[in-house]
Amino acid sequence: MIRNFAWRSARGVVALLVILLLALVPVYSGATGEPYFMTLFLRIMIFALAALSLAFILGYGGMVSFGHALYLGVGAYSVGILSFHGITAGWMHLATACVVSALVAVLTGLVCLRTSGMAFIMITLAFAQMFFFLMVSLRFYGGDDGLTIGRRSDFGAWLDIRDTRQFYYAVFALLMVSLYFGALFVHSRFGMVLRGCKLNERRMSALGYPTLRYRLVAYVVSAVVCGVAGVLLANLSRFASPEFMSWSRSGDLILMVVLGGVNSLLGSVVGALVFMSLEEVLARWIDHPMLVLGPAIVIVVLTLKQGLYGSLIKREARRQP
Amino acid sequence: MSWSLQFVQLLNGIQLGLLLFLLGAGLTLVLGIMNFVNLTHGSLYMVGAYFAASLYNWSGSFLVVLAAVPATLVFGMLLERICLITLYRRDHLDQVLATFGLILFLDELVRAIWGPAPQFMVVPPMLSGTIGLFGIPYPAYRFLIICVGLAVALAVYLIIHKTRVGMLIRAGANNRDMVGALGVNIGRLNSIVFGFGAALAGLAGVMAGPILAIQPGMGAPILILTLVVIVVGGIGSIQGAFYAALIIGVVDTVGRTALPLMLRQLIEPSLAQAAGPPIASMLIYILMAVVLAFRPQGLFPVRH
Amino acid sequence: MTAPLLSIRGLVKHFGGLLAIDGLDLSVAAGEIHAIIGPNGAGKSTLIGEISGELSPDAGVIEFAGADIAHEPVYRRALRGLARSYQITQIFQEFSVIENVAMAVQAHAGHSFRFLRPTATQRALTAPALQILERVDLARRADHPVATLGHGEQRQLELAMALAGEPKLLLLDEPTAGMSQHESEGIVSLLAALKGQCAMLLVEHDMDAVFALADRITVMLAGRPLVTGSAAQIRADAAVRSAYLGDPDEGI
Numbered sequence: 021m022i023r024n025f026a027w028r029s030a031r032g033v034v035a036l037l038v039i040l041l042l043a044l045v046p047v048y049s050g051a052t053g054e055p056y057f058m059t060l061f062l063r064i065m066i067f068a069l070a071a072l073s074l075a076f077i078l079g080y081g082g083m084v085s086f087g088h089a090l091y092l093g094v095g096a097y098s099v100g101i102l103s104f105h106g107i108t109a110g111w112m113h114l115a116t117a118c119v120v121s122a123l124v125a126v127l128t129g130l131v132c133l134r135t136s137g138m139a140f141i142m143i144t145l146a147f148a149q150m151f152f153f154l155m156v157s158l159r160f161y162g163g164d165d166g167l168t169i170g171r172r173s174d175f176g177a178w179l180d181i182r183d184t185r186q187f188y189y190a191v192f193a194l195l196m197v198s199l200y201f202g203a204l205f206v207h208s209r210f211g212m213v214l215r216g217c218k219l220n221e222r223r224m225s226a227l228g229y230p231t232l233r234y235r236l237v238a239y240v241v242s243a244v245v246c247g248v249a250g251v252l253l254a255n256l257s258r259f260a261s262p263e264f265m266s267w268s269r270s271g272d273l274i275l276m277v278v279l280g281g282v283n284s285l286l287g288s289v290v291g292a293l294v295f296m297s298l299e300e301v302l303a304r305w306i307d308h309p310m311l312v313l314g315p316a317i318v319i320v321v322l323t324l325k326q327g328l329y330g331s332l333i334k335r336e337a338r339r340q341p
Numbered sequence: 342m343s344w345s346l347q348f349v350q351l352l353n354g355i356q357l358g359l360l361l362f363l364l365g366a367g368l369t370l371v372l373g374i375m376n377f378v379n380l381t382h383g384s385l386y387m388v389g390a391y392f393a394a395s396l397y398n399w400s401g402s403f404l405v406v407l408a409a410v411p412a413t414l415v416f417g418m419l420l421e422r423i424c425l426i427t428l429y430r431r432d433h434l435d436q437v438l439a440t441f442g443l444i445l446f447l448d449e450l451v452r453a454i455w456g457p458a459p460q461f462m463v464v465p466p467m468l469s470g471t472i473g474l475f476g477i478p479y480p481a482y483r484f485l486i487i488c489v490g491l492a493v494a495l496a497v498y499l500i501i502h503k504t505r506v507g508m509l510i511r512a513g514a515n516n517r518d519m520v521g522a523l524g525v526n527i528g529r530l531n532s533i534v535f536g537f538g539a540a541l542a543g544l545a546g547v548m549a550g551p552i553l554a555i556q557p558g559m560g561a562p563i564l565i566l567t568l569v570v571i572v573v574g575g576i577g578s579i580q581g582a583f584y585a586a587l588i589i590g591v592v593d594t595v596g597r598t599a600l601p602l603m604l605r606q607l608i609e610p611s612l613a614q615a616a617g618p619p620i621a622s623m624l625i626y627i628l629m630a631v632v633l634a635f636r637p638q639g640l641f642p643v644r645h
Numbered sequence: 646m647t648a649p650l651l652s653i654r655g656l657v658k659h660f661g662g663l664l665a666i667d668g669l670d671l672s673v674a675a676g677e678i679h680a681i682i683g684p685n686g687a688g689k690s691t692l693i694g695e696i697s698g699e700l701s702p703d704a705g706v707i708e709f710a711g712a713d714i715a716h717e718p719v720y721r722r723a724l725r726g727l728a729r730s731y732q733i734t735q736i737f738q739e740f741s742v743i744e745n746v747a748m749a750v751q752a753h754a755g756h757s758f759r760f761l762r763p764t765a766t767q768r769a770l771t772a773p774a775l776q777i778l779e780r781v782d783l784a785r786r787a788d789h790p791v792a793t794l795g796h797g798e799q800r801q802l803e804l805a806m807a808l809a810g811e812p813k814l815l816l817l818d819e820p821t822a823g824m825s826q827h828e829s830e831g832i833v834s835l836l837a838a839l840k841g842q843c844a845m846l847l848v849e850h851d852m853d854a855v856f857a858l859a860d861r862i863t864v865m866l867a868g869r870p871l872v873t874g875s876a877a878q879i880r881a882d883a884a885v886r887s888a889y890l891g892d893p894d895e896g897i
Contacts, residue, residue, distance in 0.1 A: 084434050131630050134637045137433055138378055139576060142568040143633065149565045150626035157618040207763035209751060216737055216748050223735040226697065228723035228752035228810065237758065267561055271441040278438055310449035318442035322427070322435060644661070 031332035035286055038293065039196070046188050058184050059256070060300060065191050066252045068292035071276040072198055072285055073245035078274065079282035080206055081238050082218030083133075086141045087148030088273050091243045093265035094121045095250020097155065100167040100260030110173030110181070113251050121247030124151075125240040133235050148265055155262040166261030173255055181255060191252055195289070198245065202285045205241075214238050278321050281330020290329040345477045350595050352474070356483050358590025359490025363545040364563065365570040365582035366497055367538020373577020373643060374513040375531050378433050380440035381420065383564025384447045385539050389413040389546025390555045391451060394460040403465045406547065413543025414536055421535050429531070444561065452557040460555040486548050493541070494583055501579055510534060514577040514643050569625060573632050575639030585640060589625050596624040648711065650675040650844050651696070651814055656705035658691055658868075665691040667868035669705070673814065673844050678836070680847045680855045683865035689848045690732070692865070693818050696846070697729045698722045710813060723752070728812035732819040732848075734799045736791055736806065743787040745802055746774040749809030774809070781805045781835060797828035804832065808843075815845045821854055833857055856880075 027036065042065060049058040070092055077083040098117035102108075128147045132140050156164050172181045181187035205211045213234045216224045224231050254260045263269070272295070280291025295317070302309035321327075326334045368382045392409035400406075424443060428436045463469075464482045471478035501507035509530055513520045521527045553559070570589055574581025601617030608616075632640060649672035658666040666688045673679045681689050694700035696707060698719035707715040714722050723729075737745050747770040751757060754769060764770055778784040781801045786794065794802065800820065807815055820836070821829040833854050836845065840858075849855050855862060856876045863873040864885050872882055879885055 078434075084437060086437060128630075131633050135572075135633060136576070136638075138372060138376075139572050139637075139639075141378060141433060141437055142572050143629070145565055146569050146572070146626055146629060149562075150623050153622040154619050157622045158615075160615055201760075204763070205760050207765065208761055209757040209759040209764055209767075211760075212744070212748060212751065212764050213757045215739075219737045219739055220735055222699075223731075223737070223806075224748075225719040226723055226729050226735075227749050227806070228720050229757070230718075230720050234757065267565065268441075268445065271438075271445075274434075274438060275441070278434065282434075308449045308453050310445045311453065314442045314446035314449065318439045321438050321442075322431075 029332070029336045031329065031336050034290070034329060034332060038286070038290060042192055042195075046185050050185070055184060058188050060296075062184070062188050062191060062256055063253075064292055064296045065188075065195050066249050066256060067273070067276065067296060068289040069191075069195050069198060069252070070246050070249040071273050071280075071288035071292045072195075072202060073242045073249065074273050075277045075280075075282065075285050075288040076202060076205070076245075077214075077238050077242045078277055079284070079287075080211065080218065081214045081235060082137070083235065083239065084137070084141045084274070085144040085239075085242075086267070086270050086274065087128075087144035087146070088242075088246055089265050089267075089269035090124070090144075090148035090151050091121050091246035092250040092253060092269065093148075093151060093155065093260075093262070094124060095247040095252075096254035096260035096264050097161070097167070097250075098247070099173060099251050099254040100169055101161055103169045103171075104161065104167060108171060108174045110175035110179075113173045114248065117247040117251045118244050121243045121250075122240050125243035126236065129236045129239045133232055133239065145267060145270065148270055149267060152262050152265045152267075155265070162261070164262065166259055166263070169254060169258045169260065172258065173251070187255070194248075194252075199285055199289070206285070210234065210237075275317060275321070279317060279327055281327030281333065283326060283330045284333055287327055287329040287333075291327065294328060346598075347595070348475070348477050349479060350598050351591060352479055352487065353483065354591030354594035355587060356486050356490070356590070357594055358587035359487060359494070360545050360549055361563075361567055361570050361590055362490060362494060362583050362586035363541045364567040365574070365586050366494075366579050367534075367541045368567055369571045369574065369577055369579060369582045370510065370514065370534045371538050372571065374510065374517060374534055375429060376517065377425070377429055378436045378440065379425070379538075380437065380564060381425070381443050381447070382538065382542055382567065383560030383562075384444055385413055385417050385420075385542040385560075386546040386549075386563055387447070387451065387555075387557075387560035388416055389543035390462075390550040390553075390559065391455060391460065391546075392416075392543070393547040393550045394462045394555050395455075397462050398460075406462075409547045410540060410543045413546065414540040417539025417543070418532070418536055421532070421539075425535075448557045448560070455557075457557060462550040462555065464551040482551065489544075489548065493544070497579060506533065566625075569629050571639075573629050573639055575642040577643040578639070578641045581639055581641030589628070592628055593625045597621040600624070647675070649673060650677075650710060651846070652706070652708040653696070654706045656692075656695060656707070657703045658688075658695060658700065659703050665868055666695070669865075669868070669870055671863060671870065671873075673846055675813070675844055676841045677860045678840060678845045678847060678858050680849060680859035680862045681865055682849065682852075682855060682862060683871075686867075687865040688868040689865055690818065691868075693729070693816050693846075693848060697727065697816055723810070726810070726813035727816065728807040728810055728814070729816040730803050730807040730818060730820055732822050734796075734803050736799060736802055738791055741788050741790055742783060742794065742802060743771065743774050743778065745791060746777055746805050746809055747771060749806040750774050750777075753810040777805045777808055780808070780838075782831070797824050797831075800824060800828070800832065801835075804835065808839075812843060815839075815843055817845055817847045817849075819848055819850065821849065821851045829854060 042061060045061045046058050049055055074085060074088045077085060095117040098120060099113045102113055102116060132143045135143060161167050175181060179186060179190060181190060213229055217231050217235055221231050250264065253264065276291035276295050277288045279295055280289065281287030298313060299309065302313055306312060324331055364382065364386060368379065371377055371379050389409055392412045393406050396406045396409055428439050468482040468485055470481050472481045472484055501510060509520065509525055513530060570582060570585045573589065574585030600621045601613055604613035604617050651673040653669060653671040656666050656669040669692065681692065683689055691700065695702055698717060702715055705715065706713065709727060710725055712725065737748060747764060750770050750773045775784060775787060778787055781804060783798060783801055783805065804820060821832050824832065829851060836858055847858065859876055861873060862876060862879045864871040864879060872879065872885055
């Protein structure tokens with residue numbers, strides 16, 4: 021599949037540049053002695069992973085989840101709460117995040133996925149809000165102020181993520197692996213069923229597919245990946261807070277996916293890159309960055325129907341016979 | 342818990358429910374008839390509260406404050422004409438994103454104009470006392486909100502069921518395309534529906550101003566509550582919005598006081614004190630999940 | 646006498662105050678082509694919806710291949726061998742022609758919880774799909790996006806998807822809808838070639854197609870069957886003529 025990718029087209033060049041950029045940030049950071057860039061791009065990659073998980077169900081499954089940040093919170097608090105009780109083993113953190121994310125996804129998915137498209141958006145938003153309020157009112161685990169995390173997750177001798185460089189490359193590797201497997205999923209039998217459900221669910225049922233089952237599994241997979249992103253986020257900031265699950269955070273994730281292009285997974289990485297870089301840059305120059313960023317992004321999203329990266333894909337597809 | 346305290350909490354729940362109905366009635370129609378996921382509805386509520394606070398601080402008179410309602414209506418219509426009208430033909434994803442961007446923009450705009458600190462508005466002096474209901478004292482202002490809410494609910498019912506416009510609205514909720522095909526000016530109907538929603542949202546903001554915090558971003562939490570109301574009631578159904586709003590308002594308010602007390606009977610006090618608030622905060626969402634598990638289309642779905 | 650493949654007894658369906666189907670009995674034998682005709686509003690589409698599972702009956706029995714399917718979900722009925730084609734084409738607009746048919750083939754090829762191999766390389770899916778496309782004469786368009794197909798070709802694809810699972814019974818909801826004379830004849834000859842292999846319940850307004858294909862015809866009126874018989878019997882029936890076929894002097 022990597023062989024079949026159109027590396028020589030405009031879209032291929034952009035893909036290559038993005039991967040190279042991400043791979044070389046620590047080199048640049050090391051050369052200039054400025055760890056700031058590594059931290060910034062670590063954050064971007066973590067959100068790119070979260071956006072990637074959303075792109076799978078949103079772009080390919082047509083499930084507009086306005087509550088995906090919920091799973092960022094689940095992952096973050098897996099680290100936070102376990103650390104609070106003295107459990108610092110990284111594998112425990114990851115395992116807990118995956119199991120809890122899957123459990124929450126199954127329970128909420130069974131409710132959400134049987135409703136209409138419009139209701140789905142609102143119900144996912146409501147469930148995320150529920151967990152937001154839950155963590156705010158759990159004063160024992162920090163409540164509104166959040167939970168500080170003493171040390172980063174302990175992965176034993178072979179990986180020490182307290183070293184930002186090691187952390188960076190671990191996340192980079194994880195992102196690349198996720199992109200690869202994500203692309204495989206999309207073209208596999210499962211992926212085709214998911215895409216079919218987005219295009220015409222009525223026909224899928226009539227063909228003999230129990231559509232709820234497949235959409236639920238996709239939703240759960242997406243939630244687990246986002247939960248992992250949450251673990252990484254908590255480790256980056258050594259902090260877990262209800263803010264991770266706020267509705268605007270969920271909205272940002274959708275924005276990143278659509279900005280990059282709903283019709284591809286790498287698009288969500290591009291979207292995360294562009295959105296978060298812009299946010300960072302604008303915050304330094306303008307007092308009220310949202311006054312510019314808000315309308316700007318909305319206009320881009322509405323005019324470039326396929327997103328920034330997605331438009332390149334569309335252009336290339338049109339060139340082929 | 343004493344009966345009088347329970348009674349007061351019940352009334353508070355009804356008051357919250359009626360506020361949610363004011364917001365929900367307009368939004369459910371916008372969702373149901375115009376098929377438009379309008380997340381800026383909460384921002385209209387915020388704008389109503391800010392207009393009210395500013396008018397009060399400028400004039401000192403509560404009669405002038407009432408002008409905030411038509412002002413919000415005008416603001417809403419301008420917002421619709423300038424930004425939202427292009428979104429009607431788009432799919433839900435685009436609508437969600439665009440209105441999300443608008444919320445962020447409006448929150449920032451409000452922050453830029455009024456500053457990040459909360460604005461304050463006081464309850465009108467002649468309503469700052471209590472009145473006696475069945476011998477129990479209840480804040481007069483909150484009672485006013487209940488009365489206004491019920492009056493509006495009655496007015497909405499009469500409009501929807503007894504007027505021609507109301508009939509068109511009901512028909513539109515039932516079958517949007519057919520109404521258009523029958524030669525009704527859909528654009529004008531949409532504007533009426535939207536304006537109706539904006540005015541009610543503004544009214545809710547004006548009335549809530551003195552008792553809730555007026556600050557940037559106040560629209561979102563109430564919007565999400567409203568969405569829960571609409572989903573539980575059934576998208577497009579005003580009747581559903583009414584009952585769901587009352588149920589949710591009461592469950593949320595009464596639950597927050599009753600639940601910790603009930604828990605204290607069952608488990609040890611300190612644990613009840615810690616577990617009570619978190620569970621209470623989740624009550625209405627659990628209620629939503631339970632309703633949707635049995636009736637995914639809501640309690641009073643509009644049958645197409 | 647063998648049991649019919651599809652047996653409907655006492656079917657009733659209300660939509661609010663409207664009685665769409667009012668006590669309907671119907672049967673289809675294996676390999677038989679049974680046509681349903683009737684004026685608009687007679688309940689034909691509702692009947693198809695009831696059999697396919699998109700609508701649930703208020704009363705009545707629906708038996709298919711020996712099983713009571715009246716309360717089974719749509720997908721389960723499809724897996725039993727009940728396929729359907731739609732009056733308004735329901736295909737996957739963003740897929741290619743062969744991807745559409747492969748999707749239909751895949752439904753009967755075990756579960757789809759397979760995450761790694763691309764479907765485009767799976768011969769178990771593409772070979773049968775190509776075979777079906779050849780039967781409907783669309784094989785040369787296999788890799789083309791669906792959007793490049795004309796209306797008639799899309800209806801052919803629609804049919805191809807219904808055939809993919811080697812169904813026992815095909816529910817055909819106006820298969821020639823919106824087609825030219827030439828295209829209709831193509832569909833009719835295709836369906837005629839399937840005679841005996843696959844039972845069909847055919848809802849049609851095109852009388853040429855009906856009389857060319859049907860072994861039995863049921864005329865529906867106001868939610869009930871008016872009369873059932875062979876083509877010759879229906880043509881001759883006076884009640885049918887007056888209720889549906891119009892002026893008895895009009896040559897049929």
